[in-house]
Amino acid sequence: MTTRAEQELPELYGQNKATLGRLLAHGGLGRAEEGSDGRLHAHVRIPPDELMWEPSIVVMPHGGDLEIELLNDDTNTHCALLPSNGDSKWMWLPVYSRGKTVLNLDGPGYYWFGSNVGNDEGRGLVGVIAVMGDVPQEARLDRPEQPRP
């Protein structure tokens, strides 16, 4: 049985309660949507005084290009360090700013992103981009289907 952290231990849920920062990945889950341009699109915001991404789990249905829009609704400056093939993307996020960038992730698994200033990450500004799907058929092993956990 699992309960939500805020029910189980309310004094743990939030900034500077039982702990100094937020527990990991508590900004919910959002799905990237496929646009007519063949790209995936997602929006992530930083709500005021929460020090977290909302959503903090962004789901891509498959590998490829993700256009991600970041909105800083907080009254503090943050930034974003995002995984992408080629190089990580880095973006300033001044107060009440928004900006877009395109990431390329080429296969299933999950990837971290964060705000690498002032230990924002330790305080809650850390998130996950989860890529679903399988590798192309030709890259899979020539063998019968095997049991999975």
Place this chain on the structure above:
Amino acid sequence: MEYIDAPPAVNFAALSTMVGTAPPVAQDVTYERILRARSEPQNWLTYYGAYDGQRYSPLDQINTENVQRLTPAWVFQFGSSGFHAGQSTYAFEAAPIVVDGVMYLSGWDGWVWAVDARTGRQLWQYKHAIPFDVSLCCGNVNRGVAVAHGKVLATTLNAHVIALDAVSGELVWDTTNGDVRAAESATVAPLVVKDKIIVGSSGGEFGVRGHLDAYYIETGERAWRTYTVPKPGEPGSDTWPDGPAWARGGGNAWVTGTYDPELNLVYWGTGNPAPDFDGAVREGDNLYTDSIIALNPDNGEIRWHYQCTPHDVWDYDSNMECILYDLDGQKLLAHFDKNGYLFTLDRRNGERVRITPFGERITWGEIDGDGRVTPKVVPDKEGEPVHFWPGPAGAKEWTHAAYSPRTEMFYVPVQDVGSEVTLRHREFKESIPYWGASVTVDADDMQGFVKAISAATGEEVWRWRNETPMSASALATAGDLVFVGRPSGEFTAFHARTGEPLWEFQTGSGHHSSPTTYSVDGRQFIAVPVGWGSWIEGIVPAMLGASHGDAVFAFALPQ
């Protein structure tokens, strides 16, 4: 409230003094040049320096007389930014490639760099985004790149093969080579042969089916795939039982092979069978695991094989180097196996020339001069511990011996560490570790050696003892020097003929990589990546908590 526009996102490397481009020196690196690599000793054009795998350089500016004056010329440091996979297990294992003053190398977690080989200044970087949740047997590592036709070619931990533009570092093509959901990954440095690169897969500890693949350098299109475990009906399938064992048989080819252009044969070592220790579920010899296989690089056809440990239940991968050398008119191949024996074969047909032990304590079994294998300690009773030397790290790990044609000796990093293994049968599930045993590596009673072995007889000529197992590749030069790094951080030069240590430098982090030598404008450099980590608990458990760096040191004589 009106939003303002955030400043545009930038590539993280833009916030550095990195140059951004490299001179176009890789444009003219062709197969023909790599064939004659030893005729341009200023460069280190392919994984072992030349196709023969000798890890030998004709450069002799640095020699036994002046090596005491060797000093650091530059240091390239990187560190990591953001989160990176398996922080506790990364290691810097690359073998740097050098072309006309530019060094190309790869690091942990999807990094590839071009560095000015004279100054250490970073020219460009490429980062492949690696999922945090990939299954990795033995650490977050990569063993290096290949360079040809203006491209830098590498494999990634999420089992992709990539080609980068050697001038800009930009991605040219990206081909998926394996299935991360089946726990496949890739750590091998590609080998250029003609118009293709050959790469092997990783994942044997998770029960995959090992394979070697060739890709066209220009397009990334796959030319062939050869599985190292045959399916029913294929040659060698009679060495597997009926049932699913073959499909999970391991035998991954995760270390770079060597090549004889005259015979047109590529020699590649294969990994342990899966499950590592539970032999009951895979009765038989389990070909082509723990083998040296010779393939036609044009179509992947296996021409001959020699299995070093039939029906392995000790985790004795045979991925180690196959050194090609000629002696007294014989065309030979030397392979220092994890099982503690040196296999000397006729490389035309795989016939045995001689088998000699080089490991220090060998108790798992015995191999006689006729190649007969007698197992002695076998983990075959559920829950009952057995102890054997060498442990699963082997008498030598994947790191490489060197061969000097001047001294006609091999220089071998040796590990002497045992292990207790208890059979614990488990059912196979994709992407879950599939060992079939509980393993505890000895942490106290261990040591290491650099041993010099006569290529003519397989007998030991000299040895140098270290407190801990030696787990970095050796480099031999025409200056009659042998360079080997140590787990404790020292980079040490030995007299190739006597074994006398002549010079040493403390680099601040343990060595688990392959040093390179090259020269720029007539000045010889010795370069070595240092960065302690990966599967240390299996190799040198007493050093698991040691300093954890990530730097390339380049040494030269003072100007």
